[in-house]
Amino acid sequence: MSIFINIYNGWTLYEWTMVGGSLLSIFILINLTTYFLTRKIKFSLPISLTFLSSLLLIIFSVFIYTSLFHIEVSNISLISILITTCLITVNWFSFIGFYIRTRDYKKFSITQLFNEYRGDSIRLIIFITLSILAVSVFLTGEYLAMLVSTLLISTLSIYLNTILVRRFIND
Amino acid sequence: MRKIRFQKKTINWKGLLDYILLILLSSLLFLNILIALPLTEKLTDIIAFDLNVSKDYWSKEYILELESEESTDLSKTRDVLFRRLNEYGVEEASIYKEDGDLRIVVSTTLPQMYVEELIRNPYQYRIVTRNEDVNFEDVENPYAQYMGENYDETEFDASTFRNIFLTNLPDSNGTDSYFGIAKTWPNKSQSFKNFLNNHIGDSIGVDIDGFVTPMYISDSSIFAIPLNVTDESIKAVDILYNSGSIPTSYTISEQTDLESKTINIDYIEVSIAIFIVIIIIYAYLFYTKIYTTPLLTTSLFATLLSMASMLTILKITFLPINPFILIISVIFIIILTRVIITNPESKYLITTSVFILAFIFKLLGIGYLRMVGNDLLTHSLLVLLCVSFSEYYITKISIYFKK
Numbered sequence: 001m002s003i004f005i006n007i008y009n010g011w012t013l014y015e016w017t018m019v020g021g022s023l024l025s026i027f028i029l030i031n032l033t034t035y036f037l038t039r040k041i042k043f044s045l046p047i048s049l050t051f052l053s054s055l056l057l058i059i060f061s062v063f064i065y066t067s068l069f070h071i072e073v074s075n076i077s078l079i080s081i082l083i084t085t086c087l088i089t090v091n092w093f094s095f096i097g098f099y100i101r102t103r104d105y106k107k108f109s110i111t112q113l114f115n116e117y118r119g120d121s122i123r124l125i126i127f128i129t130l131s132i133l134a135v136s137v138f139l140t141g142e143y144l145a146m147l148v149s150t151l152l153i154s155t156l157s158i159y160l161n162t163i164l165v166r167r168f169i170n171d
Numbered sequence: 172m173r174k175i176r177f178q179k180k181t182i183n184w185k186g187l188l189d190y191i192l193l194i195l196l197s198s199l200l201f202l203n204i205l206i207a208l209p210l211t212e213k214l215t216d217i218i219a220f221d222l223n224v225s226k227d228y229w230s231k232e233y234i235l236e237l238e239s240e241e242s243t244d245l246s247k248t249r250d251v252l253f254r255r256l257n258e259y260g261v262e263e264a265s266i267y268k269e270d271g272d273l274r275i276v277v278s279t280t281l282p283q284m285y286v287e288e289l290i291r292n293p294y295q296y297r298i299v300t301r302n303e304d305v306n307f308e309d310v311e312n313p314y315a316q317y318m319g320e321n322y323d324e325t326e327f328d329a330s331t332f333r334n335i336f337l338t339n340l341p342d343s344n345g346t347d348s349y350f351g352i353a354k355t356w357p358n359k360s361q362s363f364k365n366f367l368n369n370h371i372g373d374s375i376g377v378d379i380d381g382f383v384t385p386m387y388i389s390d391s392s393i394f395a396i397p398l399n400v401t402d403e404s405i406k407a408v409d410i411l412y413n414s415g416s417i418p419t420s421y422t423i424s425e426q427t428d429l430e431s432k433t434i435n436i437d438y439i440e441v442s443i444a445i446f447i448v449i450i451i452i453y454a455y456l457f458y459t460k461i462y463t464t465p466l467l468t469t470s471l472f473a474t475l476l477s478m479a480s481m482l483t484i485l486k487i488t489f490l491p492i493n494p495f496i497l498i499i500s501v502i503f504i505i506i507l508t509r510v511i512i513t514n515p516e517s518k519y520l521i522t523t524s525v526f527i528l529a530f531i532f533k534l535l536g537i538g539y540l541r542m543v544g545n546d547l548l549t550h551s552l553l554v555l556l557c558v559s560f561s562e563y564y565i566t567k568i569s570i571y572f573k574k
Binding site for chain 2: 010012013014015018019021022025026029030033037074075076078079081082083085086087089090091093094096097098100101120123124126127128130131132134135137138139143
């Protein structure tokens with residue numbers, strides 16, 4: 001707990017406002033865009049939950065590599081937020097794009113949509129894993145910890161989203 | 172005499188132009204790759220193009236002793252100082268409250284002189300009028316006009332102005348100099364104008380941390396503060412004027428040089444390794460049959476082209492790049508290219524969303540977050556452009572090969 005208190009005290013109000021503001025803006029924009037494109041509020045639920053759980057995972061990962069691996073946290077770790085958010089967004093809008101294109105087809109099936117999305121997400125996870133692991137050989141310390149935790153958080157969040165999509169979106 | 176008849180031949184202009192266009196595009200492509208490759212800058216002396224890798228980090232710790240002991244003053248000072256460093260582009264800055272003092276730790280590649288200017292100066296400024304008891308014409312005291320104690324306070328200080336707009340204007344000698352045009356808050360505009368009207372023909376001053384810049388008031392419609400700055404220092408001065416006012420004075424009681432924790436990566440090794448890694452990833456994808464061969468070919472071509480273009484832009488513009496951010500950019504380009512290629516129906520949606528996301532982080536991010544956001548802005552557009560180009564180029568070139 002003291003780690004989080006230290007992080008909280010170590011940040012200025014300006015930092016909290018700016019980072020919080022950027023995350024809140026992205027959260028609102030993703031939800032608004034999703035609703036605007038699909039006209040269905042239930043599409044916003046999985047991405048909102050994924051987004052929030054990824055933030056919790058980032059906080060948890062900071063706790064892990066500070067307390068267990070004794071790696072000092074600096075501003076570098078913030079890049080994790082950007083990469084994770086970016087990958088979740090890219091994965092989500094590839095799903096929305098596919099849904100918009102196929103929803104008016106006569107043979108449109110929600111099960112096929114889920115399967116297609118899950119397959120695409122798994123392929124993306126493989127690709128992210130290969131790309132990040134490949135460049136990780138050049139890194140050490142906080143840089144390596146940040147990139148590996150980003151990999152874990154991103155892949156977990158993307159896979160979680162495929163489960164949440166199946167849970168919340170059904171005809 | 173017999174007439175010579177030439178056989179009429181119809182030229183396929185469209186085909187010819189397509190052919191010429193393809194040759195031009197291929198030349199540009201080779202040029203792009205040649206510039207991007209490591210060490211190719213050594214091939215010619217005509218133009219210097221090399222990757223400007225920011226490696227020279229310096230790191231320092233400063234302890235600031237504040238005059239005020241109020242907790243709100245401490246927090247406000249910390250906020251304003253962090254804002255200054257962030258707006259200047261300092262990569263890593265942390266400010267801690269410690270027993271009523273502030274401990275600032277910076278690690279950056281930016282010029283130390285200007286970063287320290289932002290930390291050292293509270294930059295508390297106010298408008299002052301000449302004290303009638305002081306002789307400003309005294310030849311034995313030529314500095315009288317610059318000393319804050321020789322002036323009387325007025326009601327106008329940093330809180331009067333919403334912004335000081337820095338611009339280049341012709342001065343009384345006819346040469347261009349920097350001035351700060353003071354823009355007042357609407358509720359204080361009239362009283363400040365009345366003050367200037369009452370002092371037309373007088374010399375007043377702008378007191379900054381006890382040192383005064385004298386000003387002669389000839390017109391009440393504009394309040395332009397003369398600035399003694401250079402093109403290099405203008406950004407720092409702009410930030411000092413416009414990043415909020417520090418509520419209390421302070422002094423630096425201690426400063427210590429720290430060992431900067433920099434990432435030591437040889438970009439040539441990284442470039443070669445990344446190229447091999449991309450080939451291995453695509454070879455793996457080819458053998459696992461996850462994607463079709465034409466899709467993999469286009470994806471590989473677009474990935475290499477995007478990376479080559481990114482490196483070419485960085486080399487030609489000579490923009491400084493942190494090696495770690497270069498690695499992040501490479502990961503991002505590899506992933507985004509694949510996503511756009513495999514989801515053609517969503518390519519504009521994906522690019523726009525990444526662009527907006529990057530823009531938000533560029534606007535609201537801090538330190539590295541802002542730097543990566545800034546890079547993603549251009550990379551997202553670059554990847555879309557390279558994917559479109561690759562699709563067009565491979566389609567066209569395959570037609571000629573099939574012929």
